[in-house]
Amino acid sequence: MQPTPHAPDTLFPDSLLVEVAWEVCNQVGGIYTVIRSKVPATMPAWGDRYCLLGPYFPNMAQGEFEPYDDLTVHTGADPFAAAVRTMRAQGYDVQIGTWLVTGRPRVVLINPFQTYDRLGQLKSDLWARHGIPAPDNDDLLHQVIAFGHLTTVFFQHLAVQKAAGQRLLGHFHEWMTGVAIPELRRLQVPAHLLFTTHATLLGRYLAMNDANFYDHLMWVNWEAEARHFNIEPAVRMERAAAHGSHVFTTVSELTVRECIYLLDRIPDAVLPNGLNIERFVALHESQNLHQQYKAKIHEFVMAHFFQSYAFDLDKTLYFFTSGRYEYHNKGFDLTLEALARLNYRLQQSGLEGQVVMFFITKRPFTSINPQVLERRAMLNEVQETCRAIERQVGERLFYAAAASQDHKLPELGAMVDDYWKLRYRRQLQSWKTNALPPVITHNLVNDGDDDILDFLRRSELLNHRHDRVKMVYHPDFVSPASPLLGMEYGQFVRGCHMGIFPSYYEPWGYTPLECVARGVPAITSDLSGFGDYALQNVPEPENKGIFVVHRQEKSFDESAEELCDMLWHFVQLSRRERIIQRNAVESSADIFDWKNLRVHYDRAYALALERQ
Structure with a gap:
């Protein structure tokens, strides 16, 4: 049973809420999506009593932040603006304005570098008062410490500026902002403080380096491991x-x-992550958008593979995975093993069709592979020649139809000039090759030490003609500016048939949720927060296109076989069955709308207001 949101006018009318995050107007990772997507559900309940606070990095904030033109207009009944005005009068570099996202919330951004001249004293105080050491060679830690001090100053001023009887809530996300909390408590600033860890820092490191992380968790010596x-x-x-x-x-x-x-x-509450589902809704356009963006992927696939050999695109499925390059944590290792098994099954089965699998992640590279660029450029030339021939034949066929007394279709080849015939033939002869299509689109800085490439080489998944699972490793974000795919990530997702995210360590996991929101079936795992939530709250999730691989208390081999079974079942679905499934997926997305999930935050705020 899903929780029912509070009515907007009943939410803590005597309280102010400041949500503090390192990724306010600063897109770095997943917390940016959490904060930004939650705003449209937060603003109706809090309105002018809500403010976001983050560090000010001008290059990152450009295009996202719009400062107030005249601060004096806002200071009258606006305690946030009044606090900023007071800080400015004391010489602080602090900005206030609007975040240019849906809901347009108020934002305060503070330049962390302005207190670097006091870093020595701030670090000394942090050690003396709270036992937190700080080395001299870590600039991120320096930024965090400086921002923590400035956040404390802001809360002190805001506590003075708030109206009599108003209560102040401060919600801090992740360790980068949480450094202010112990100091606020020491100074007894009248604020009710919440802290959310989206993934413990040590947990992420341990999971990357210990294949049995969950079994060993209770025995970890946190201090020694840190x-x-x-x-x-x-x-x-x-x-x-x-x-x-x-x-x-x-x-x-x-x-x-x-x-x-x-x-x-022990955490006092669990705050599951959601999305602003309205942003993704396509309704009857969903299938049309899938076809439109799938056609764009077809173009890439033809350029990448057809120079070496061709296959039926109408019988080709597009799978993908994406996210931070954490080979074990993100389940890339499990995905590759399952795909190798699927490749063998398809080869043995006699079933028609191909699978093209995209790995979308970020790795250091020197350039796009010139061979890949050349393949795309040469296919573009062939396409232009075909369009020229199409125009010429079209014009002459229309004239012939109008002028002829013969009702038979004329010989179309005779309507093409020798120039275009020769050009068409020369282009095809120079384009075709016996070389295998590359498995990676870019030249990595160190491709000899890449786990994905290492697996592909060892398993011989190298895009041979007989491979039924083809691999495209794209070690850069999908972007409209890219000469390869030339589309936004969301468009690419809609054009694919399935997303595969069987993570080993994933405190939440937005990638499968973003698939579901776009009507694309997704595979997750019971070791991801999203997968665990789906198992607990979505009846028969597989009927809604959410497939959960069991990794808890399962061996790697057992989980790989289960994932392979899921993929094997999917490739055998008919086109009609896949369309029905996509519709079911999109219809289930409301379960993860912030309008429904925000109630968990409301309960946590109510609990914080009860505690002194």
């Missing part, structure tokens, strides 16, 4: 925030155990 990975200052900041907050939360039941053993505090 020093081992050279992240002790950040881990201590995270622990101080968790223990200093009035209410401590995380994003999934999976990370609750992590918090208990690595941060030594």
Whole structure:
């Protein structure tokens, strides 16, 4: 049963809410999506009593942040603007304005570099007061410490500016902002503080380096491991925030155990992540959009593969995975193993069709592979020649139809000039090759030490003609500016048939949720927050296109076989069955709308207001 949201006019009318995140107007990772997508559901309930706070990085904020033209217009009944005005009068570099996203919330951005001349004292105080060390050679830590101090100053001024009887809520996301919490408590600033860890810093490092992370979790010596990975200052900041907050939360039941053993505090609440589903709704256009963007992927596939050999695009399925390059954590290893098994099954089965699998991630590269660019450019020339021939034949055929007394279709080849015939033949002769299509689109800085390429080489998944699963490793974000795919990531997702995200470590996981929101079936795992939430809250999720691979208490081999079975079942669906499934997927997306999930935040705020 899904929770029913509170009526907007009943939400804490005597309270102010400041949501603090490193990724406010600063797109770095997944927290940006959490904060930005939640705004449209937050604003109707909080309105002018809501403000976001983040660090000011002008290059990142450009295009996202619109400053107030005249601050004096806002300071009268606006305690946030009044606090900013007071800070400016004291010489602080602090901005206030609007975040240019749906809902247009108020935003305060503070330049962390303005206090670098006091870093020595701030670091000394942090150690003396809270036992948090800070090395001299870590600029991110320096930014975090400086921003933490400035956040404390802002809250002090805001506490003075708020109206009599108003209560102040501060909601801090992740360790980068949480460093202010212990200092706010020490100074007894009258604010009710919440801290949310979306993934414990130490947990992410441990999971990347321990194939049995969950089995070993309860035995971890957090202090020794933090020093081992050279992240002790950040881990201590995270622990101080968790223990200093009035209410401590995380994003999934999976990370609750992590918090208990690595941060030594049981979370007070779980705040599952959602999306602003309205942004994705296409209704009857869903199938048309799929066809439109699939045609764009067809163009890439023809350029990439058809120079070597051709196959029937009408019987080709497009699978993909995407996300941060964490080979084990993101389940890339499991995905590759399942695809190798699927390739063998398809070869043995005699079934028609192909699968083209895209790995979309970010790796250091020097350039796009010139061979890949050349293939695309040569196909573009062939396409232009075909269009010229099409125009010429079209004009002459129309004239012949109008002038002729013969009702038979004339010989179309005779309507093409020798110039275009020769050009067409020369282009095809120079385009075709016996070389295998590349498995990677870019030249990596170090391709000899890449886990994906290593697996493809060892398993001989190298795009042979007889391979029924073809591989495209694209180590860069999908962008309209790219000469290869030339489309937005969301468009690429809509053009694919399935997303595959069987993560080993994933506190939440937006990639499968973004698929579901666009009507694309997705595979997740029971070790991802999203997968676990779907198992607990979505009846028969597989009927809604959400497939959950079981990885808890399963061996790698068992999980790989289960994933292969899921893919095998999917490739055998008819086109009609896939269309029905896509419609079912999109209709289930409302379950994950912030309008329904925001109630978890509301309950956490109510709990924080009860605690002093």
